[in-house]
Amino acid sequence: MNEANIPPVQLTHDSKFKFDCHEGLSCFTTCCRGINITLTPYDIIRLKNRMQITSDEFLAVYTVPQMLQKTDLPVVTLKLLDDERESCPFVREDGCIIYSDRPTTCRYYPLGVGSLSNKEQQSQGFYFFVNEPHCLGFEEDREWTVDEWRKDQGVDVYDEMNAEWTDLIVRKRSIPSNIRLTEKTKNMFFTASYDIDRFRRFVFESSFLDLYSIDKQMVEKIREDEIELLKFGFRWLKWLLFKEGDFQMNEAAVEARRQKMNSQSQA
Numbered sequence: 001m002n003e004a005n006i007p008p009v010q011l012t013h014d015s016k017f018k019f020d021c022h023e024g025l026s027c028f029t030t031c032c033r034g035i036n037i038t039l040t041p042y043d044i045i046r047l048k049n050r051m052q053i054t055s056d057e058f059l060a061v062y063t064v065p066q067m068l069q070k071t072d073l074p075v076v077t078l079k080l081l082d083d084e085r086e087s088c089p090f091v092r093e094d095g096c097i098i099y100s101d102r103p104t105t106c107r108y109y110p111l112g113v114g115s116l117s118n119k120e121q122q123s124q125g126f127y128f129f130v131n132e133p134h135c136l137g138f139e140e141d142r143e144w145t146v147d148e149w150r151k152d153q154g155v156d157v158y159d160e161m162n163a164e165w166t167d168l169i170v171r172k173r174s175i176p177s178n179i180r181l182t183e184k185t186k187n188m189f190f191t192a193s194y195d196i197d198r199f200r201r202f203v204f205e206s207s208f209l210d211l212y213s214i215d216k217q218m219v220e221k222i223r224e225d226e227i228e229l230l231k232f233g234f235r236w237l238k239w240l241l242f243k244e245g246d247f248q249m250n251e252a253a254v255e256a257r258r259q260k261m262n263s264q265s266q267a
């Protein structure tokens with residue numbers, strides 16, 4: 001089937017399609033150039049660990065900051081090379097050099113995700129074909145359902161990791177656009193979402209653990225496990241943005257801090 005014949009329909013978990021992608025196709029790796037890939041928090045964790053660098057270093061070298069439309073929230077996209085074809089920094093003639101840690105968008109391709117709502121995606125799902133004329137994979141005979149493709153590409157795991165984060169974005173999008181976030185809140189959203197190493201320092205090296213009443217077991221869990229820290233960050237962002245969830249301020253510590261700041265400003 002030629003991509004020009006593919007109708008622009010909403011696909012659900014059980015929708016079937018024919019597709020295959022492999023070395024030897026004349027289009028091989030053309031889809032890794034001139035692209036726009038928004039990275040998710042779990043993408044960053046996988047990529048920075050793959051490259052054995054910190055999240056701050058990964059963000060500085062490999063990403064471009066953006067504001068996500070209709071949300072007032074900062075996100076990052078993958079920075080392309082400044083070559084003629086605007087190549088992904090990880091593409092080579094024989095394929096992707098970080099394939100087993102490639103981002104969510106690469107795993108979904110040639111599918112796109114029509115809704116960020118975790119609830120909607122868990123029910124019937126909302127996907128579509130990214131119809132790009134250069135992609136010859138639709139002419140291959142291998143048949144998939146959308147869910148078979150997601151599992152094969154490992155993107156079901158990525159979706160689960162990012163579910164609470166995408167729900168935050170959906171919630172924020174539904175709030176009137178004239179309700180603006182402070183710069184401090186946007187910075188916190190960026191740090192907890194993307195810069196896990198900085199977020200760890202923020203939690204363990206600032207007064208954070210004094211200001212919030214956090215269960216000791218949870219503190220140990222997030223100290224030892226990066227994924228637990230990421231999920232903790234999503235829950236904290238939910239509290240920060242919508243005042244929802246099980247976070248509780250330690251009022252005595254908040255008051256002591258307020259008094260200290262007052263006395264410093266009067267000195």
Ligand code: SF4
Nearest residue numbers: 032088090091096106
């Ligand atoms: S990360 Fe890999 S799969 Fe994704 S665009 Fe780059 S080279 Fe292609």
Ligand code: SF4
Nearest residue numbers: 021027029031135137
């Ligand atoms: S353009 Fe399509 S078929 Fe070709 S390499 Fe990319 S995903 Fe595979």
